[in-house]
Amino acid sequence: MTGISGVLRRQSVRRAGSVALVDGGERWTYAELDRAVDRYAAALRLAGTAEGDIVAILARNHAAYVIELIAVNRVGAVSLPLNWRLHAEEIRYVCEHAGVSLVLADREFREKADGCGTLPGLVHGPAEPSEDPLPEGWRALDDLLREAETAEPRPDAECPDDGLQRILYTSGTTSRPKGVMHTNGNVDANQVGQILELELTSADRTMVSAPLFHVSGLEAPGLATLRAGGTMVITPGYGGADIVRLAAEEGVTGLVLAAQIIHDILKMPDLASHDLSALRFIVFAGVPEGVRRAVHEALPHVRLIDTFGMTELCNGACYMDAAHTWTKLGSQGTPLPYVELRIAGPDGSPAAPGTVGEILVRGRKVSPGYWRDPEATAGAWRDGWFHTGDLASTDEDGFLWFVDRRGNMIRSGGENVASAEIERVLAAHPAVAEVAVIGVPDPRWDEVPKAFVLPRAGASVDAGELRAHCERNLARFKIPKYFELVAELPRNDSGKVLKRLLASDGPAPGKAAEG
Incomplete structure (x- = not known):
């Protein structure tokens, strides 16, 4: 018997009186x-x-x-x-x-x-x-x-191991989200890997503040806490100060935090007054080295764990181990149990250490594909490997060094946002001839979308109208923070828009219209 249902059945006998779940004042x-x-x-x-x-x-x-x-x-x-x-x-x-x-x-x-x-x-x-x-x-x-x-x-x-347990829809490089399939076996492998990597025991009390619609809320370590016999502390999604307060009250031992929450916590003037002595690890991704050092200075007893993961990998593929936190600062660590990782060169062959290539992954934690999307599945799962589209290198010791995000994904506030999805919505506006969306740095959200809009000949449109159009069709976190009207879009010889030039520091080819 696999599956999270079977895990709970077993623990209800072995640990019947132990606290499994905390939500506010309820146990x-x-x-x-x-x-x-x-x-x-x-x-x-x-x-x-x-x-x-x-x-x-x-x-x-x-x-x-x-x-x-x-x-x-x-x-x-x-x-x-x-x-x-x-x-x-x-x-x-x-x-x-x-x-x-x-x-x-x-x-x-x-x-x-x-x-x-x-x-x-x-x-x-x-x-x-x-x-x-x-x-x-x-x-x-x-x-x-x-x-x-x-x-x-x-x-x-x-x-059964190959039975489908859940589907998580995630923004991809296309204009529509894709449903990532997680089997019982995928989830089992991830949870055992989490227990081994994070050294989870029945004494652990892990907080789930990331949303449960996201793989980081479900599986980092999320439900793995129950497999370890520990306690899950649920929050509805508080800000940094609320998370710190609850972590102190409940004696939380593990946190998974998005970059903007870490920034909020570091700004707390009374952080030192909260008893976080029970806290032993924080899992995060995409946090600058300076911020990691600031967290270490504030919480020197806590293990800081950088990661590389994706929904298709049932969460993390690599975790940074405690022994190399500082000697390999900037790396995302080495593969978890049940994960095999390869850096592939342009011809698909393994790249030498220090050489940048595409990250390929296989193993029990890897999803079997996208729900009801055989074309996308065939494009990403090839020759027994999942092709992430992300670029990285490994060093002589096998540590992963991430280089760039796949395609044109925008990472905003812990969410993956597909630029193509925003472009599809904006292109439907009658005054828009063409649009290109990129991610631009933001001090709070890591990145936010910015839209470069080429109006139709003779048409008039402004940022307010474009924003209102997006609000009728997109989630708020996907709506561009900035709109810029342009007379042309930079292209290569085949006519493809060169987004890297839009992201450069050079002057924009048009007039600004920020919303």
């Missing part, structure tokens, strides 16, 4: 969590969920989210965590493309849930008469949970 022991999962699994069956069905979750981080993820696995269905920051139109696309059969949603996202069309759904929380009515065909989850208390017990679904 669940392993035995209590297992019983809660049984109730939710029964409720899912009452809602018509069967093995192989895809169940979407549209919610902030809370205990019910964790329970639902495990319950979906227990009935043999497939979970699809939805990014609640997406526009309703984007949510509609994902649900339709994936073939979702049921949606579990927070009440606050009722309007966004309308984007799911006519799909049946369950809403967290009671159905209050004074509140906005639920979408047609939707029910309050509490009602089904009460019915589930008297439901006949059912055997757990089989969870």
Whole structure:
């Protein structure tokens, strides 16, 4: 028996009275969590969920989210965590493309849930008469949970290694997101790797502040904490000060932090007054060396772990080990267990140490492909390797040194944003002839999108109108922070736009229109 459902079954016997999950003032022991999962699994069956069905979750981080993820696995269905920051139109696309059969949603996202069309759904929380009515065909989850208390017990679904456990939609190099498949075996391999790499034990209390719709919230170490017998501390996504306060109160031993959260924490004038003596590791990525040194100065007892990972790799492929934190500063470390990594030259052959090439990965942690997208799968999975499109080198000791992001991805506030997706939306504006989007540095969000817009002949458009158009079609974090109207776009001999010239320090080929 694999799968996260089987993990909890085993721990509910071995560690029945130990605390498994913390959400605010509420606590669940392993035995209590297992019983809660049984109730939710029964409720899912009452809602018509069967093995192989895809169940979407549209919610902030809370205990019910964790329970639902495990319950979906227990009935043999497939979970699809939805990014609640997406526009309703984007949510509609994902649900339709994936073939979702049921949606579990927070009440606050009722309007966004309308984007799911006519799909049946369950809403967290009671159905209050004074509140906005639920979408047609939707029910309050509490009602089904009460019915589930008297439901006949059912055997757990089989969870084979190659069985699909979840799908995570992530922005890619195309104009539409792709659904990355994670099998039970992928998740198992990642969780064992996390336990070994982070030296997790039943004494660990790891905080999940990254969203559970993101692989870093789910798997870094995320649910691996339960496999280790430790305690997951859930937060709905606080700022730096709130994370520090909660970490001190709960004796948190491990954190996974985005760059902007680290900046917020370093700005805290009272950071030293919070007791973080239990904290032993922080996992991060894309943090400048100067910031790492500042974190070390503030928290000298904490292991700082730089990483390289992707959703397609079920989180991290490389972690920096404790012994080389400073002698290899700037590196992303060496491969995790169940991961084989190669740097490939232009002809696909292994590159020599110190030579920049494409990162290829294979192993038990690597996704089998993209859901309902055989063309994209065939393009990225070739000759037994997943081709990341990212550039890096390795040194003589096998440490990875990342060079550049793949394609034209923009990394903003911990989210991957595809420039092509923004370009597709802006190009639909009647006054826009052509558009190119790049990422530009931002002190808080690492990068933010900037759009270079070539207006149609005789048309007039300004930044405010372009921004309003984006707001009707894109999640807020994907909307360009800057718009620049241009008379032309730089191109090569074949007509392809040269985005590297747009990102240069030279003068822009037009007039600025920043929103």
